Amino acid sequence: MKVFSIAMNTFREAIRNRVLYLLLIFALIMIGSSRILSMLTVGDESKIIKDLGLFSISLFGVLLAVFIGVGLVSQEIERRTIYNILSKPIYRHQFLFGKYLGLLLTILITIGIMAAEFLPLVYLKTGSWEFSLIWGVVLIFFEVVIITAFAILFSVFTTPILSSVFTLSIFVVGHLSRNFLILRDRVTSPIAKWLFTILYYLLPNLENLNIKTQLVHHLPIPPEFIPFAIAYSVTYAAMVLFIATLIFQRRSFV
């Protein structure tokens, strides 16, 4: 109940944030413009619409997680509203988890709105509803589940600007993390090999949640892929939030 109250308050805070609307409008324009862009390209126009649409949903989902997420905890500390919350019978992990869920709810609704523009756009082009694209959107959400957890983690101990940089870096590195395995195989130093292995396992592998190429090109997706991806996202996010809680428990507010 208390987590729910904090989540709903966070949701209320987020939906009254102008950044949300700016990003959403920009995303909707970008998804819409895919129709025009597709006309300018040679080849299968529907592929451009799908590709650009999924890319836009993913990008703006992550940007929302970063720009709203990094401020959620740090603003409470900076504006000292946290004094009023933590002096109530609330565990610090309840506060953090409530903030996290509130932001996820906001992003879920925003992604839903973007999908509500994207799917009809594909329908208008192809003449059929491609419901498999919904799985693409679902996995984008679960990618944001991980990114939001990082945004909260960083905002617990650093400034909003640094948190944004760190979280965006995680997003970029997370999509390139397979390269650590390639690097491991190419380097000769055992220390470097060990380092790349550690980095590969420590950082999130966001490609585990990426089925955009398969969806756009109608490639087969193994049946276990989606459940695995969701389980991976939830487990990874839970671990990140656990670390955030450990840091937050010890945090003094001066």
Next chain:
Amino acid sequence: MSAKKDFTIPPPPVVELREVSKSYHTGFLMRKKRVLKSINLSVYPGEILGFLGPNGAGKTTTMKIINNLTFPDRGQVLIFGQPSTEVSIKAKIGFLPEAPYFYNYLTGWELLEFYAQLFGIPRKKRRERIKYLLSLVKLEQAADLQMRKYSRGMLQRIGMAQALINDPELLILDEPMSSLDPVGRREFRDLILKLKEEGKTIFFSTHILPDVELICDRVAIIVDGEIIREGKIAKLIKEKIDYYEITLSGIEEKELPSSCEKVSVEEDKILVRTRGERGLNRTIDLIKEKKGKIIAITPAKKSLEDILFAELGGKKK
């Protein structure tokens, strides 16, 4: 009446700080600054304890430690006999931070609703309580106004309402009157006294001394992270009668006894000052001897302000 009371064992304190120390690291060189130096402090049930001290003395840090917003380096903090880290005890505490700030996007009603939810107060009771509190702090008209439109004084009032949302047994108020106008201050003072009548224990910090003298049962004075004085106000002030002023007539200036010093002369009246009871008695005897007439004797009590200034001066030396 107090003679009998003095021998009774005091009830267990509601708040107890034992040897609490706290330091911060500040500046580029991370210099260690000791904010609290092994302080001991007790707040007893049903009393109003004023926590006095200049800015930067450690008042807010103490309150944050009690509320578990920051942690002491050493020492123990007990609230209702339990460690302050115990989250469940917060159900019995109301806290108003210094210059409180709330969510800009919430209305007064929504804010109280949110805090009430954090206490798990059921919906029906929540409504009644919010209505009651808004009228108590005179904000019924601002219930649907967003916080961003609240003035500093209104924020202070809504802050008081949120501190009372759970009908707490213990109220911790950090500088509750600092941003109020004189009328608001008076209303707040009356409210605090009313809450005391309801049996609540109130611990509040301030640097506005007249407030303390008017409403507190006891005071604790903190300077530079050390509690330099703690006790009943009446006793603190009584201890500090350090001179008497005597208005007399009927004797010449040069005939004044040596046990007193002249302050002023007005027509045939002379105002003199003498220190201590012995000095007073000697002066009276000598005036009588010289056939002088005593018009008035006024004990000059030190105000809390004088005490605080004296202590501050002592500290600086």
